[in-house]
Amino acid sequence: MAGQTNWMQLCSGISDTLRPPLRERSLSLASRFEKEQRIEMEKQEGNRVVILGGGVAGSLVAKSLQFHARVTLIDPKEYFEITWASLRAMVEPSFAERSVINHRDYLTNGDIVTSSAVNVTETEVVTADGRQIVYDYLVIAIGHADPVPKTRSERLNQFKEENQKIKSARSILIVGGGPTGVELAAEIAVDFPDKKLTLVHKGTRLLEFIGAKAGDKALKWLKSKNVEVKLEQLVELNVDSDKQNIYQTSDGETIEADCHYLCTGKPLASAWLKETVLKIDLDSWGRIMVDQNLKVKGRSNIYAIGDITDIPELKQGFLAQQQAEVVVKNLRVRIEGGRECMMETYKPHSALAIVSLGRREAVAQFPFLTIIGRIPGFVKSRDLFVGKTRKQMGLDPHTVQA
Template identity: 60%
Template sequence: MVSSYGTKRVVIVGGGLAGSVLAKSLQDVAEVYLIDPKEYFEVAWASLRCMVEPSFAEKTLINHNEYAPNAHIITSPAISISETEVTTANGRVISYDYIVIATGHDDKSAFTKNEQIGHYKANQEKIKSSNSILIVGGGPVGVELAGEISVDFPDKKVSLVHRGPRLLEFVGEKASKKALKWLNKKNVEVVLGESVTNLDSNTNGGVYRTTGGKSIKADCHFLCIGKPVASSWLKETMLRGSLDNKGRLMVDEYMRVKGHRNIFAVGDITDVKEMKQGYLAQMHSGVVAKSIKSLVNGKEKLEAYKGGPQMAIVSLGRREAVAQISSMTMSGCLPGKMKSGDLFVTKTRKSLGVSSK
């Protein structure tokens, strides 16, 4: 199939980091359609800083047409896919030569930048007006939010409840212990191995109860549990058999969905056995961009994904962090200098060709 422009048509579903980098890379070599429910790309791992400093979102939110001016931007979620077409919720049916699915995790973000900034302002007001705050979930989101609040609002009483046996279960025990020690130094109350049973703030009277019988007084709470993979729209399509038992797309060494020659997948929606980190999603996009560039030029040479270094950095406020790089674990200002000050926002904007503000 050839598009009406005489060039190959590439459809990218999902405007997160992986999809955005790919759209920028391919917009000058193919007719690119980027399908995303919102008008902008967001530096997702910086969103917790935006909750305590909403003005930071001016840097973390980038309209899709800023970095991909030559692409067609379709602001509507995809709802179906066939061997030749993808359909969106607003009724668009777009044919493709190659398609890349990059929908990541289910994220209910606002439609426009201004609406999302308004969301962050509302959260900041919620924090400022509360004397005590409960965070539910001790993964990277919960730990980083506890760090942001305890540093920017040291007068607030912060509690964190996590149902698992330790914080940050996706990394090693040493990193978990360092994060726990730091939070304890900031007077964050951490409850492990328990869940909150009454999250409805309208009926709990400001007292939250845990499965272990604890009572935690808090003026508000933030739910920081993992989001499901955004693949539910694929379950009634021809790709339903390509999903594993966790809802992830099974891909080969070229990041193609197994059994399909012209369907690729990148980022968190894939079943690649590695940490789900932004820099690895960018590596996925780089590999697929090379392969599609080769294909649109009539060549069959595909680029294999060889993986990247296993590294995770969890910010602890504005100056410190805990990091696990391969088998080495460190915490404090050194890993903080790597991430916590700017949260890689300037680097990400540069990778998309957007000037820093």
């Protein structure tokens, strides 16, 4: 018994001896964890990047900075869309499975606020649902006002409905002879050659945003596909004309069509900025004035990219993506404590455009050359850069989201 008691005392003594060091070690680990958390919070403080707009430019900024800053993306919809593929999705709805992408698929380490911004101050963004989101750096990429559904599934269903409308129509009217109108007419003419297509444009030629040769080549191509093109005319669109499927032009001509598509320019999404601190940063067109680093002129921590800017160049998706890459580099310089001289500048590009003409052909304008046919079509028309854009966003170029 005596031996047994001694062993118990010995074990008790060992336990008493070990308890304080174990407690101290536990407290030490907890203290270290708290310290690391505090350091991480201090690192993030000053690196809060808020991005307004989840289009091809804003989404790329969010994706690229998500592991370098505390990123918040504010967008009224839950997805971003490769917009130059939208017309193909109208004739082939399954194409949208790859071109309409939920924000959470690529933004795995950032916050997503599904709401519209309604106010901007010097330090925060206020959203339509009442949230106040503080920023250290703000990137404005709101582009044009384009009413689209909130969810990806709703957008995919919208393409299916448009496709059914095209399929069931015998005659279709397209209003607008810019890139959208020309590309839509071409998509329908190639996939549904039995449809009677009429394109009406108020200008003297098609594709007025680029050279006359490109417009002339596009006109000739459309006519070869039996698309009737009426230039220098307007169309009266109202409830009665839609009900009767009869449309009057400014020249007094009558056009019968089972449905119509309005492919004219959309307004910039900057009207609400006129009631904010940024009202002095808008030009007479409502565009945000930026400097060579893509900072809003006169401001040190607010940037703007894409169609919303006053950069003197064609407003195209691939240029907005290039601007996004410049802003990402410049924000990383700022966040990592680099000097102003290390920031990258953005130089406006000369006129360069490729307008798809169905699945295999396109018309392209380069600085010293305009060509049409399968060579430019090989560059753009087959996949419309969807695979390339998905890869740029860190996604599989071919896999369709379930």
